[in-house]
Amino acid sequence: MPERTRILVVDDESRVRSMIHQYLTAEGYDVTTVGTGHEALEAVRRDDVQLVILDWMLPGGLNGLEVCREIRKISSVAVIMLTAKTEETDMIVGLEMGADDYVTKPFRMRELTARIRTVLRRTQQGGEASPANVLTRGSLVIEPDKFTVRKDGEDVILTPAEFKILVTLATRPGVVFSRLQLSEVALGDDYIHYERSIDTHISHLRKKIESNPSQPEYIQTVYGIGYRFGVPV
Amino acid sequence: MSVRLKIWIAMAGLILWMSGCYLVISHIFTESQFRHFTTEARIQSATRWATVIERYYEEHGSFTGVEPAVKNAVIQSPYGTGTSLEEITLISPNGSQIAKIALSPTPPDPDDTTGVPVPIMVNGKKIASAIVYDRVIEGLELLQETTLQSVANATLVGLLLTAVISLIAGGWLSRLITKPLRNIMGGIRQIARGDLNTQVRVRSRDEFSRLADALNDMSMKLAQAVQTRRRLVADVAHELRTPITIIQGQLDLIQDGLQPAEPSSLLPIQDEVLRLRTLIDELHQLALAESHQLKLHMTRMELVEWLSQLVEKFKPEALLRGIDIGFTTEVESAYVSADSHRLTQVFANLISNALRYTPEQGAIHLTLRENPEPQKTVAIDVTDTGTGIPKEQVDHIFDRFYRTEEARSRESGGLGLGLAIAKELAELHGGKISVASEPGRGSTFTITLPLK
Ligand SMILES: Nc1ncnc2c1ncn2[C@@H]1O[C@H](COP(=O)(O)OP(=O)(O)OP(=O)(O)O)[C@@H](O)[C@H]1O
Numbered sequence: 001m002p003e004r005t006r007i008l009v010v011d012d013e014s015r016v017r018s019m020i021h022q023y024l025t026a027e028g029y030d031v032t033t034v035g036t037g038h039e040a041l042e043a044v045r046r047d048d049v050q051l052v053i054l055d056w057m058l059p060g061g062l063n064g065l066e067v068c069r070e071i072r073k074i075s076s077v078a079v080i081m082l083t084a085k086t087e088e089t090d091m092i093v094g095l096e097m098g099a100d101d102y103v104t105k106p107f108r109m110r111e112l113t114a115r116i117r118t119v120l121r122r123t124q125q126g127g128e129a130s131p132a133n134v135l136t137r138g139s140l141v142i143e144p145d146k147f148t149v150r151k152d153g154e155d156v157i158l159t160p161a162e163f164k165i166l167v168t169l170a171t172r173p174g175v176v177f178s179r180l181q182l183s184e185v186a187l188g189d190d191y192i193h194y195e196r197s198i199d200t201h202i203s204h205l206r207k208k209i210e211s212n213p214s215q216p217e218y219i220q221t222v223y224g225i226g227y228r229f230g231v232p233v
Numbered sequence: 234m235s236v237r238l239k240i241w242i243a244m245a246g247l248i249l250w251m252s253g254c255y256l257v258i259s260h261i262f263t264e265s266q267f268r269h270f271t272t273e274a275r276i277q278s279a280t281r282w283a284t285v286i287e288r289y290y291e292e293h294g295s296f297t298g299v300e301p302a303v304k305n306a307v308i309q310s311p312y313g314t315g316t317s318l319e320e321i322t323l324i325s326p327n328g329s330q331i332a333k334i335a336l337s338p339t340p341p342d343p344d345d346t347t348g349v350p351v352p353i354m355v356n357g358k359k360i361a362s363a364i365v366y367d368r369v370i371e372g373l374e375l376l377q378e379t380t381l382q383s384v385a386n387a388t389l390v391g392l393l394l395t396a397v398i399s400l401i402a403g404g405w406l407s408r409l410i411t412k413p414l415r416n417i418m419g420g421i422r423q424i425a426r427g428d429l430n431t432q433v434r435v436r437s438r439d440e441f442s443r444l445a446d447a448l449n450d451m452s453m454k455l456a457q458a459v460q461t462r463r464r465l466v467a468d469v470a471h472e473l474r475t476p477i478t479i480i481q482g483q484l485d486l487i488q489d490g491l492q493p494a495e496p497s498s499l500l501p502i503q504d505e506v507l508r509l510r511t512l513i514d515e516l517h518q519l520a521l522a523e524s525h526q527l528k529l530h531m532t533r534m535e536l537v538e539w540l541s542q543l544v545e546k547f548k549p550e551a552l553l554r555g556i557d558i559g560f561t562t563e564v565e566s567a568y569v570s571a572d573s574h575r576l577t578q579v580f581a582n583l584i585s586n587a588l589r590y591t592p593e594q595g596a597i598h599l600t601l602r603e604n605p606e607p608q609k610t611v612a613i614d615v616t617d618t619g620t621g622i623p624k625e626q627v628d629h630i631f632d633r634f635y636r637t638e639e640a641r642s643r644e645s646g647g648l649g650l651g652l653a654i655a656k657e658l659a660e661l662h663g664g665k666i667s668v669a670s671e672p673g674r675g676s677t678f679t680i681t682l683p684l685k
């Protein structure tokens with residue numbers, strides 16, 4: 001059995017810490033949480049950590065950026081910064097300080113876990129392929145990173161929005177997503193008020209991947225709620 | 234029409250009007266002077282020749298031969314043949330003509346009225362009257378006319394010159410006067426365009442500079458208000474981030490089936506929603522207090538009794554946390570006019586802060602005492618033996634959303650609105666709130682209230 005990935009979460013808000021802790025544990029990671037920069041450095045020195053999630057704003061004299069720089073001096077562990085600031089320059093500074101990626105607050109746990117997977121794949125090259133890399137669902141084979149979908153071995157051409165919707169749904173078969181959630185994923189925050197347009201994307205998507213679009217087996221409508229990915233029998 | 238044009242027109246009009254008046258007045262005056270002078274000269278001439286005739290009559294006893302004698306006299310006079318005397322008609326008292334002494338080849342016009350009648354008096358008796366026509370007078374009239382004309386000309390030229398000069402000067406002056414006005418206008422336009430840091434510069438010390446000062450003051454206040462609003466929006470957005478992140482994360486967990494939707498996994502969501510509610514309530518209250526829209530129901534209150542009851546209410550919680558809480562008073566009674574509900578809020582906040590930032594075995598103490606400065610006020614100290622507040626952060630703790638770093642990293646941190654609200658409420662009561670703190674040893678928050 002392969003050793004589980006250990007993630008260190010550094011955030012001064014205990015509630016955020018415990019939430020991330022719960023989520024990542026449920027996702028199958030080993031999680032350590034600390035509240036200050038000094039504790040973070042200690043943990044990096046002490047434990048075999050594969051990834052650090054680091055809050056930008058930390059109390060106690062050592063802020064996220066400084067912690068990141070210190071970590072880089074002692075380790076090549078992957079770092080994802082959590083930042084409330086959305087200014088480009090801050091991110092560039094963050095990345096220059098050695099962070100591998102950044103996520104802005106308020107962030108979605110789904111987005112964070114996606115970034116974690118990507119960063120881990122990048123930093124753990126040569127390691128075993130993550131199962132999330134290829135989604136096989138019935139006759140569909142989806143490769144999120146390569147942006148490809150094959151149905152019965154044949155390539156299906158999807159628009160970016162359709163692809164994002166498909167990946168979101170297919171990652172969690174059986175889970176119902178609301179239109180609003182899907183439009184946030186597919187179209188971004190700016191289009192969040194156009195949730196109905198998601199229906200159009202869905203119908204296009206069905207035409208491309210369903211054998212019988214009027215009786216979809218993959219993308220199912222949950223009447224009055226939203227859509228879910230059906231598990232084909 | 235611009236003010237500048239108005240000023241200019243007013244000035245030009247005034248100058249034109251004054252010049253016109255001057256022209257008319259000088260004309261009338263010169264004319265009357267001349268008329269006066271002419272009359273005088275005629276009378277003088279007539280009187281002189283009347284004297285000559287009188288002397289002749291006295292010598293000869295009759296008017297016979299008066300004509301050559303007078304002519305002779307004229308020729309021998311300093312004027313000689315160049316005399317302007319034209320004719321003298323002698324008329325007897327009954328109206329018949331006695332003699333007509335013609336001195337010029339052309340006799341005067343019969344309609345000529347310029348002849349001056351003078352009585353010929355001998356021994357105090359009027360024996361005849363003479364009508365003297367003197368041409369010198371006509372020359373004078375010509376002089377009068379040319380003089381009047383040249384006065385008018387001079388005035389007109391002067392008028393034109395002053396008009397040109399005054400119009401130029403007026404233009405320049407009105408420009409000068411309205412320059413600050415234009416500066417101010419420019420400033421207002423800039424402010425309207427959204428540049429709130431505009432400061433208008435007016436150098437003069439007059440109404441305009443006062444207007445500019447008022448404008449500068451206004452734009453500064455406006456800029457501050459906008460700044461405050463921006464900060465508030467940023468603060469609120471920042472405060473919303475954490476609850477939203479947590480709620481979403483927790484909900485994702487449940488939706489993704491990573492955690493069952495049982496009460497324990499819903500609890501964090503409940504907590505965050507509660508925090509959001511508190512945030513909204515407190516923000517609303519702060520906004521009301523800051524804009525002085527909070528209605529206070531003032532009643533006369535006695536603080537000694539009221540505070541001891543208040544402290545009593547916090548005893549259970551203090552006991553639970555292992556903290557000692559007490560109250561002493563240095564005065565027998567203290568009456569203030571206050572809204573007891575709001576005042577409770579103020580003290581409840583201070584006490585709950587003290588409870589929150591004081592470790593077990595610590596103590597919280599309230600002291601009611603007379604306040605030396607300002608007079609007629611009372612002071613209440615809320616002292617704790619807690620963590621204290623670092624010097625560089627003391628100035629900020631009354632700012633909304635401000636929490637010390639120590640407080641931020643704690644489990645049960647508040648929103649940082651409590652002290653901001655307490656400060657506004659204390660000030661609405663005419664009081665003040667201040668703090669003295671020693672890091673590691675504790676803090677004392679002091680509220681002063683006016684006595685009633
Ligand atoms: N008695 C005290 N001892 C030490 N620090 C204090 C004390 N009272 C207040 N502070 C500091 O001042 C900050 C602001 O206090 P305030 O009451 O405004 O906010 P809060 O208590 O954190 O939140 P809220 O009152 O809105 O629930 C606190 O976060 C804390 O850092």
Ligand SMILES: [Mg+2]
Pocket residue numbers: 582585586647650651652
């Ligand atoms: Mg408080």
